[in-house]
Amino acid sequence: ILSDGRRVRLIGINTPEHGMYFYEEAKEALEIIVLGEKVLLEKDVSERDQYGRLLRYVYMGDLFVNLEMLKRGFANVYTYPPDVKYMNEFLEAERYARENNLGLWLKSDSASVEIYINYDAPGNDNINLNGEYVMIRNTGKEIIDIYGWTIKDSATSIYKFGRYLFKPGEIIYLFTGSGKDGEGKFYWGSPKPVWNNKHDTLYLRDRDGLLVEIYDY
Numbered sequence: 001i002l003s004d005g006r007r008v009r010l011i012g013i014n015t016p017e018h019g020m021y022f023y024e025e026a027k028e029a030l031e032i033i034v035l036g037e038k039v040l041l042e043k044d045v046s047e048r049d050q051y052g053r054l055l056r057y058v059y060m061g062d063l064f065v066n067l068e069m070l071k072r073g074f075a076n077v078y079t080y081p082p083d084v085k086y087m088n089e090f091l092e093a094e095r096y097a098r099e100n101n102l103g104l105w106l107k108s109d110s111a112s113v114e115i116y117i118n119y120d121a122p123g124n125d126n127i128n129l130n131g132e133y134v135m136i137r138n139t140g141k142e143i144i145d146i147y148g149w150t151i152k153d154s155a156t157s158i159y160k161f162g163r164y165l166f167k168p169g170e171i172i173y174l175f176t177g178s179g180k181d182g183e184g185k186f187y188w189g190s191p192k193p194v195w196n197n198k199h200d201t202l203y204l205r206d207r208d209g210l211l212v213e214i215y216d217y
Contacts, residue, residue, distance in 0.1 A: 021209020073103025129177030
């Protein structure tokens with residue numbers, strides 16, 4: 001929030017939602033960097049987002065704040081065309097944080113899984129919501145209690161699993177639309193598609209918020 005009351009949305013990044021793992025740390029980091037400081041704002045293509053916030057890159061002196069949040073592991077890349085001027089730099093900063101297990105990228109050792117997303121449903125994605133699904137295989141040797149585990153896309157869509165014991169070698173499915181959970185099948189209940197057909201990232205986290213696996217396409 002600027003001194004004149006205008007609200008700014010930092011372009012190209014997403015930080016954890018309220019109540020999610022690393023939310024407080026990300027909030028505190030941004031406050032330490034910019035709270036009460038004079039900043040320079042740079043526009044890309046769009047002026048505002050759907051909530052009326054200014055879309056801007058933020059600088060404090062020589063420090064590129066959007067990039068710094070990514071490099072320290074306090075945010076993930078969220079590209080939303082046409083505002084993609086620094087996409088390559090942002091992806092490189094996120095890669096650095098991931099490779100060094102910083103912040104959001106601290107890995108859980110609770111499970112070993114493989115993920116596949118059928119992100120392009122047959123026909124109209126908006127009608128065939130259950131033609132879009134996530135498939136997860138337990139590749140480990142232990143039964144996993146996935147209660148409290150979450151799946152999130154690169155934007156803000158989040159699904160939380162209820163109680164379920166995930167057996168070794170088993171495959172479970174998470175369908176985007178509505179249905180009755182059971183027999184390894186779960187339903188997000190989303191009224192619209194979750195997964196972008198061109199590019200998206202899935203983040204699977206355990207009940208403590210630690211990263212179990214990433215699926216990027």
